[in-house]
Amino acid sequence: xxxxxxxxxNGKEYEYPIIESVIGDRGINIAKLxxxxxxxxxxxxxxxxxxxxxxxxYLDGDLGQLYYRGYPIEQIAEKSTFTEVMYxxxxxxxxxxxxxxxxxxxxxKNSLVSEEMKQILKSFPRSAHPMGVLSTLTNAxxxxxxxxxxxxxxxxxxxxxxxxxxxxxxxxAWTYRLKLGLPLNYSNNxxxxxxxxxxxxxxxxxxxxxxxxxxxxxxxxxxILHADHEQNCSTSxxxxxxxxxxxxxxxxxxxxxxxxxxLHGGANQAVIEMLETIKDDxxxxxxxxxxxxxxxxxxxxxxxxxxxxxxxxxxxxVIKKVADDIFxxxxxxxxxxxxAKKLEEVALSDSYFAEKKLYPNVDFYSGIIYRAxxxxxxxxxxxxxxxxxxxxxxxxxxxxxxxxxxxxPRQIYVGSPKRDYxxxxxxx
Ligand code: SDX
Numbered sequence: 001x002x003x004x005x006x007x008x009x010n011g012k013e014y015e016y017p018i019i020e021s022v023i024g025d026r027g028i029n030i031a032k033l034x035x036x037x038x039x040x041x042x043x044x045x046x047x048x049x050x051x052x053x054x055x056x057x058y059l060d061g062d063l064g065q066l067y068y069r070g071y072p073i074e075q076i077a078e079k080s081t082f083t084e085v086m087y088x089x090x091x092x093x094x095x096x097x098x099x100x101x102x103x104x105x106x107x108x109k110n111s112l113v114s115e116e117m118k119q120i121l122k123s124f125p126r127s128a129h130p131m132g133v134l135s136t137l138t139n140a141x142x143x144x145x146x147x148x149x150x151x152x153x154x155x156x157x158x159x160x161x162x163x164x165x166x167x168x169x170x171x172x173a174w175t176y177r178l179k180l181g182l183p184l185n186y187s188n189n190x191x192x193x194x195x196x197x198x199x200x201x202x203x204x205x206x207x208x209x210x211x212x213x214x215x216x217x218x219x220x221x222x223x224i225l226h227a228d229h230e231q232n233c234s235t236s237x238x239x240x241x242x243x244x245x246x247x248x249x250x251x252x253x254x255x256x257x258x259x260x261x262x263l264h265g266g267a268n269q270a271v272i273e274m275l276e277t278i279k280d281d282x283x284x285x286x287x288x289x290x291x292x293x294x295x296x297x298x299x300x301x302x303x304x305x306x307x308x309x310x311x312x313x314x315x316x317x318v319i320k321k322v323a324d325d326i327f328x329x330x331x332x333x334x335x336x337x338x339x340a341k342k343l344e345e346v347a348l349s350d351s352y353f354a355e356k357k358l359y360p361n362v363d364f365y366s367g368i369i370y371r372a373x374x375x376x377x378x379x380x381x382x383x384x385x386x387x388x389x390x391x392x393x394x395x396x397x398x399x400x401x402x403x404x405x406x407x408x409p410r411q412i413y414v415g416s417p418k419r420d421y422x423x424x425x426x427x428x
Pocket of ligand 1: 292302
């Protein structure tokens with residue numbers, strides 16, 4: 001018999017079952033709460049509310065642990081590849097060599113993006129933010145791939161997933177090329193995923209193309225670290241939109257828009273902008289720490305804090321090490337990285353951050369690396385989206401395969417009571 005919780009209300013006793021977990025949070029099943037008590041719950045920001053049961057990713061915010069399908073992120077980041085992580089998140093198991101080879105082939109056969117999509121891309125001004133361009137182009141895939149939209153069979157779903165995994169990196173690279181006014185590159189099926197993305201981003205028709213393996217490896221590792229993260233804002237958006245049986249591309253496009261926000265994936269861009277501001281302001285770290293602590297100042301330390309992590313974000317630890325490796329090997333002395341390290345040191349020694357359990361998150365160091373890799377600031381969140389794509393797809397798949405109902409939360413109404421219409425000449 002599973003545990004239960006008891007609720008007494010209006011002189012009556014109610015009992016609700018506990019939903020067991022494999023690890024981590026257990027929950028109260030309140031499916032009958034409203035029918036039995038007339039009450040609903042309210043949890044603005046869903047800080048204490050589970051939206052679903054999932055088998056994909058687990059994180060322990062207190063211990064700073066993150067598992068993809070049970071595998072610790074540290075082992076995955078060290079030993080796996082982004083393509084293998086895509087398979088793991090989507091299928092639930094690490095692939096055999098044959099399965100991985102077939103998966104890569106299924107992706108490659110979809111890597112040509114409709115030429116007409118270029119007309120949509122080129123209708124944007126170069127000043128357009130790449131996340132807005134990417135969200136639009138992702139949605140436009142619906143029009144150019146109608147066969148992959150309202151799919152239900154496992155085979156058709158697999159085809160839609162591999163189609164999106166193939167075309168999304170092309171669209172990401174195109175947003176970068178548009179921003180710089182460079183000619184667009186096609187996908188090259190002779191290359192593996194990271195090398196292909198790297199050439200689409202940086203190859204110029206006028207020069208011999210030299211591949212920096214260190215940069216390719218860093219990009220693959222960064223994509224792995226961003227691949228999934230439970231029911232975060234953008235993933236919840238993908239599941240919310242998908243719950244209406246909206247097509248895959250439109251659901252993912254909504255996720256791109258949610259990730260764009262500076263409190264979410266847009267933080268990696270906001271971190272660099274913050275560090276640049278601190279540097280241009282003379283580098284007085286304590287001044288900015290005080291601003292972040294002040295109730296009268298809406299400045300926040302971007303890249304710090306997290307809804308779930310009350311410890312170091314394990315991804316931040318790995319990314320910080322990747323940053324050190326990259327800068328040492330590339331011989332880069334980045335003043336912004338030095339400011340970031342000092343800012344982390346000063347913040348973590350300050351009781352405000354310790355008491356509120358605010359630690360560096362995944363975005364604190366990622367932007368510094370992207371910049372070192374030659375990626376412009378406005379592209380950082382596009383890189384986050386590229387990494388998160390397999391996680392979004394896996395979560396959308398789980399929601400649809402589980403036959404989850406349309407998401408439709410209730411509310412507590414605090415507006416005007418019923419009143420009669422007043423003719424305009426009688427209003428004061
Ligand atoms: C991502 O959910 C995920 O998994 C997201 C993500 C993923 O992989 O999908 O991990 C990616 O989005 C990482 C987070 C990136 N965002 C930032 O770095 C932006 C800066 N961080 C904050 O805005 C904030 O920490 C959030 C948005 C990340 C979390 O906000 P919460 O959980 O809603 O916490 P809160 O705003 O209620 O803050 C709690 C307290 C407040 O103080 P009090 O009102 O209690 O006195 O902590 C303070 C806040 O003022 N606080 C900060 C702070 N973050 C929280 N104070 C200064 N600087 C900060 N960064």
